[in-house]
Amino acid sequence: MWLFALPALLINICIILVPAVLTFTAAFFIWDGVGTPVWAGLANFQNMAADPVFWSALTNNFIWTAIFLTVPVCLALVMAAALLMAPKARIVVQSIIFLPRIIAVAVTGRIFQGMIFSPATGIVAWLNEHGFSISDPLADPDRSLYAVAAVDIWHWWGFLAVVFLAAMRQISVDQIEAARLDGAGFFALFRYVLLPGIRPTLTLMLILTVIWSFQVFEFIFIVTRGGPAYGSEVLATFAYRHAFFEGDVGQAAAAACVMSLFGLCATAIYLWLQITDDAQST
């Protein structure tokens, strides 16, 4: 029987587990990826701690986490409740708000750059012509992170709403009807029936948000490459830059370890929830 699991397991171990262990090891070496690695002890971590770019990247990861734990989650919760009340529009609208999720990040990033943020061809240009003076947010180190976050929120929140809607639809209709008979309006219903009803899903999505927020890479790399002036740099772009542009794989590995450390705490909670959940259902 175990032969059935072997191919999947083997591929997984070779591509993920072994390189992951090597990354952990590489964090303690100075290595350019080609030559012989030289033992460096904690030097990579010390260099990182002395690098202000690392600290701003880490701060940006925390800001990103805070944004994604609130903005898209609130939008999605309200939207899911609204869709629950509009059964006729549900199927069509659900597909519309889901659509951004299936469009490739590289394409989404470019569309926002050219059609929204660009001061020459985007909505920003149009607003400037109509009396609103807005500069390109992607060119501003203080605003670039938020501008990229807006792109990711556009791509993400609709999917989240569909997840919450699916969870809300599992709440028994009786419960909702009873609350309505008791005179509960939209917000009372939301607060006392819908929100508690989807608590397990909500918890899971919040944990996954923390895990993903420390891994965020694609949108930032495509739209700003971490710039300008490292304004939108996060740990993942910091690591990628060190590995492939600065030939310092050891440093990249150290950053990847720090990144994983934050994810690991959240992953532990996630696994624990999955296992208790599994034990209940089998």
Add this chain to the structure above:
Amino acid sequence: MIGDRWSRTFALGLIGVASFSSLLPIVLAVMNALKTTVEIGSNPLALPSQLHWENFSSAWRNAQLGPSLLHSAEVAILTIVMVCVTATPCAYVLARQKGKFWRFITFYFMATITVPVQLYLYPLYFIFAKLGLVNSIPAVALIYTAMFSPFAIFLLRTYALAIPVALEEAAQVDGAKPWQTFFHVILPMMRPGLLTVAIIVGLNAWNEFVIAVTFLQNDSNVTAIVRFYNLTGQYSTDWGEMLAAAVTIVLPIVVIFVLLQRQFIDGMTSGAVKS
């Protein structure tokens, strides 16, 4: 019907605004893909005065979209086949076997779902470079297989759990070996699950960026996404042509999505909804 009149109005208003903002960037992209760059610059929100279909033909030619779309399809199909072939038997075993060892394997696969690419990307790249596997499409598909199969295993496992054990026992009584039981009893019953897996894995492989941009560097073998990324990095002046390329790359996915919404939505939300 839930909700009083006031909250229904509120809900409908919200739905309207949300749909509009979800569609706006897409509509802008499609609309401006048919305009000249000068026209886009003068007003990005205006409808095209004249349909410049030549943006599509020049994007197809200049961006070499034909070959790169073919590479994307190649990567996606290879990944789908490898994921389905390896994940299905694995999912079946994980659904049936009990005990510490199998719990540990399940735990391991769960953990790899949340491992960041960055934790294995760098050594993997230098190992593949040494083995001469950089710029190889099958090698990229192999990495995707490792990345996407844990999801496939968990999705297929729920399908396997729903198959009555009695069916297998009946097959065993008839003298079927485990692999015969798997091929003739289990596999046909997992077909709807396999369709969902194929769609989601195909979408992910088609859209993936980090691995593709790192491991495919020759213009002769890049996927459409990487080709688009490289192109737009160098010449970001002809927006009409660039948007035409964007629309061409996204179009096949959107068409499949419209045809198979249920499978997309169920597949991508599965695992996230907890009761």
